[in-house]
Amino acid sequence: MPNRHGPALPAALTDEIRDCGYFPELIADAIARARGPEQVEGYLVHHEATFNRDEIQRHLSVLLLTPTRLLVGHTDENEAPGEPVQALTTTESVPLGRVGSVALSQVVSNPESYGTRRAKVVEAWLTIGWGTMRRIDLLPAQCDDPTCEADHGYTGDLANDDLTVRISAAADGEAKVNQLIEFSTQLQLATGITR
Structure with missing residues (x-):
């Protein structure tokens, strides 16, 4: 998976994101952008599906630990009838001291x-x-x-x-x-x- 923002993510993390089958390039790029050049010390990927009436809505969280920060990424689908599919992705950077x-x-x-x-x-x-x-x-x-x-x-x-x-x-x-x-x-x- 190409990475436009800094060093490549660890292969195991990239594989987990890809295996979720949920906008993998977008999610990996958002996490890589937030991480920058810092080393990855640990990560957790959590894919969650919820049911809303007759629809399945997906949510993916990626938690990444660097030497100085906890990065929290969330991605959700945003579908509206008659509109193209959209995804909302957010990354938050939390200093470990906080x-x-x-x-x-x-x-x-x-x-x-x-x-x-x-x-x-x-x-x-x-x-x-x-x-x-x-x-x-x-x-x-x-x-x-x-x-x-x-x-x-x-x-x-x-x-x-x-x-x-x-x-x-x-x-x-x-x-x-x-x-x-x-x-x-x-x-x-x-x-x-x-x-």
Whole structure:
């Protein structure tokens, strides 16, 4: 795949983008442009299809780790009746020092046998926060008195989660789950180092 913006992407990353069959030249070019001359230290490609009435809409995310940044690329289809197909691609460059949290959640089958072949990670979630998006979950506040009818206001949580990627073995395969775990670990280590 030709690259017009800097050194070629690693062959394995280019192959994964191509295998998704979803505007591979556009996506590879956008990621290469955002990366510039920096070395690729890790990556994760996530292809997701969603159903909207009788249509399938595709979304592709590419996460790329460089020595100084996390690059996040998103590409979506944009179809309108009677119009040519369009794609919207966005790349965001996040300095590693701005990444405030990297959470890896794993769903393990047969956890009592962890460390053997019986136990498997069947689903993994990567949640990354860098302060662009915040979510507030509010609930009515309660007191310990079950007969109390007073208004105690609200209580809640403020979550810093700019991106969540969920990969399951059933939908994406065990190798893809392992790739998400490896990328998450790389990112946790990279953002934990004082620069």
